[in-house]
Structure formats: structure tokens, C-alpha cells
Amino acid sequence: MIIKQTVMNVSDNSGAKLVRCIGMGSRRKSGVGMIVKVSVIKAEPNGTVKKGDVYDAVIVTTKAKVNKSDGVLVSYSSNSVVLLNQKKESIGTRISGAVDRSCRVIDQNITSRAEEVH
Numbered sequence: 858m859i860i861k862q863t864v865m866n867v868s869d870n871s872g873a874k875l876v877r878c879i880g881m882g883s884r885r886k887s888g889v890g891m892i893v894k895v896s897v898i899k900a901e902p903n904g905t906v907k908k909g910d911v912y913d914a915v916i917v918t919t920k921a922k923v924n925k926s927d928g929v930l931v932s933y934s935s936n937s938v939v940l941l942n943q944k945k946e947s948i949g950t951r952i953s954g955a956v957d958r959s960c961r962v963i964d965q966n967i968t969s970r971a972e973e974v975h
Contacts, residue, residue: 858886858921859893865936868917868956869949869970872904873897873940876914889916889923890959892945895938905948906940913945914938915963917956917971931957931975939967 859865859878867873880894881887895914897906906912918933925931933955940948947967956971968974 858888859891859916859919859936860886863936864898865895865914865916865938867914867940868937868952868954869939869947870951870953871906871940871949872901873899873906874901875899876912876938876940879911887916888921889919889957890962891916892941892963893938895940912948913941915941915960915967917952917960917967918954923957 863878865876875898876895877898878893879896887893892913892915897908897910900906900908916938918937922930922932942948952971955973955975961968
């Protein structure tokens with residue numbers, strides 16, 4: 858589960874490396890497949906995003922265990938997100954690492970650009 862002030866990795870090639878969750882609507886906790894508001898903490902110098910920029914992001918993996926519909930518990934090694942633009946489309950063109958299948962609801966391209974889909 859993700860709460861406010863959680864620091865997460867970025868799984869796409871948008872140029873951001875670390876982001877901090879700054880809002881999630883009226884919810885106190887968010888899980889895989891939900892959209893949150895994030896602020897960029899650390900970014901590459903040549904990237905499309907800059908430090909301090911605020912974006913929407915979809916959570917693709919969490920350290921917390923996630924119950925699947927077939928009864929399997931899945932947990933990942935890190936909390937990670939994919940950054941979204943104003944139209945709710947992913948900013949990066951490539952997504953590294955695993956992505957949960959429930960992210961397909963937000964943007965079909967997230968699961969098609971990922972290396973692994975669980």
C-alpha cells in the first residue's frame with residue numbers, strides 16, 4: 858500500500874528516477890493500478906521531466922502483497938510507478954521491470970510496453 862510521502866522508483870524512460878507521492882484524492886491508501894499525484898525528487902539531466910515537476914502516475918508494483926483473482930499472493934521488490942501526462946497516457950516509450958495486469962484499465966499501452974506482465 859502507498860500512502861502520502863512514500864518514495865517510489867519510476868519504471869519508464871521519461872527521465873525521472875525517484876518520485877514522492879503527494880496526493881491520492883480522498884483515499885488514505887492506494888494500491889496497484891491506482892492513479893496518484895507525484896512530485897519528482899531525482900531526475901536525469903537530459904530527461905523530459907525535471908526535478909520538482911508534479912505529474913499523475915499509475916502504481917505498477919508495490920512491496921505489499923496483492924491478492925490476485927485466482928488466489929495467488931504477489932509481492933514485488935520495490936514500489937514503482939509510471940508517469941502519465943494530462944491525457945492519462947504514459948510519458949515514457951519503454952517500461953522496464955514487471956507490471957501488474959490491473960494497470961491495463963488505466964492505459965493499454967502500459968502493459969504492451971512492459972517487459973513482464975504479472
